[in-house]
């Protein structure tokens with residue numbers, strides 16, 4: 001317990017992967033989540049925070065921690081193609097695909113390259129910025145962890161053949177307090193359930209260990225990952241997963257003399273990272289096999305290096321995909337025409353020097369836009385837009401104010417993905433209910449999936465308890481600035 005209340009009020013941000021507003025509200029209203037209910041009733045509840053794009057954890061966590069979209073932080077998704085190395089990067093999209101690519105390479109991609117090579121050096125994570133101010137932080141169970149403290153991580157001998165690191169050891173820069181699977185543990189004798197992550201119980205125990213030993217730093221970011229897995233199979237309205245995590249939060253709040261005391265001593269925040277779109281149950285109707293639609297072209301095989309003859313590379317992020325056109329003699333328009341013929345494909349977007357172009361398999365016409373111009377959106381970003389606004393469900397008022405419908409903060413988020421890495425590529429989104437498939441990608445029939453720009457997977461809840469501060473806009477990209485403000489004020493007063 002923190003005895004130093006006069007000095008600081010630690011900020012604890014719990015990120016519950018795939019927590020969504022509707023099931024959260026139902027769980028709370030039906031008494032299934034008393035701890036979350038307590039935090040909501042004694043704080044601020046924002047049900048519609050806009051996530052990042054693609055709506056995939058690594059991109060979203062990078063957005064939360066750096067306060068930027070993918071155009072600045074450079075983590076394009078869970079699965080993308082690195083043109084400079086001619087290599088498909090996969091941070092672990094599923095067992096089958098990861099196996100084809102090689103488990104060693106995936107672990108290397110996720111644990112090392114993501115933080116040390118891909119995450120842009122031009123942006124600072126909240127951990128780095130706090131460290132520069134002499135403020136310590138903790139990261140528990142997050143794959144995005146870049147901080148200022150060099151740390152030697154090692155893989156237990158039995159598993160060291162799984163990694164590319166010499167003797168299973170490598171040096172990376174993390175937060176001063178760092179927990180990630182078997183690689184770095186806060187409790188010496190603990191056993192994480194998976195190699196690279198812990199389950200809810202494990203994660204919560206690591207957090208409680210910090211509280212019990214009075215070691216909570218000013219900022220702690222803690223990720224609960226199991227809910228996502230359940231929802232992919234059980235659909236978005238599964239409540240059991242929320243109940244289980246709530247039990248862990250109850251145990252954590254119980255470490256204090258009372259729950260009121262827990263929020264007197266700390267700022268507690270609970271967020272979701274992405275929503276889920278329910279998926280249909282008939283394979284032929286709901287799984288969009290991109291290899292079939294593009295079968296007249298030579299598509300790179302993921303288990304071997306890219307060949308000279310390969311014309312296309314498909315990198316699927318569930319309901320979103322990057323389609324790389326390697327063959328310079330193949331015009332983008334030929335590929336776009338094929339995609340447009342499938343009415344299950346929603347947004348199709350690409351960029352040229354000056355602007356971004358949008359088409360759709362569901363709606364007619366085209367739309368172009370670029371940043372800067374006569375329209376001001378609800379986040380005070382300015383744009384020039386022309387063409388059929390319905391493609392991105394944009395609304396424009398007589399005062400040239402621009403607001404969003406089905407695709408929250410669409411212009412900025414789509415811009416982010418299209419400028420997240422070099423290459424000649426298209427971004428495609430699947431219609432609600434559908435999922436993309438390429439070679440060995442996991443798909444989710446009669447369950448749920450995410451990845452796209454659609455509001456179903458883009459609006460997530462945020463609960464803030466123990467402070468009156470709020471982010472300037474309800475977007476995850478605005479979290480970092482808000483957290484920094486809170487950490488600085490936590491440090492001086494209270």
Ligand SMILES: [Zn+2]
Pocket residue numbers: 228229232450
């Ligand atoms: Zn997921």
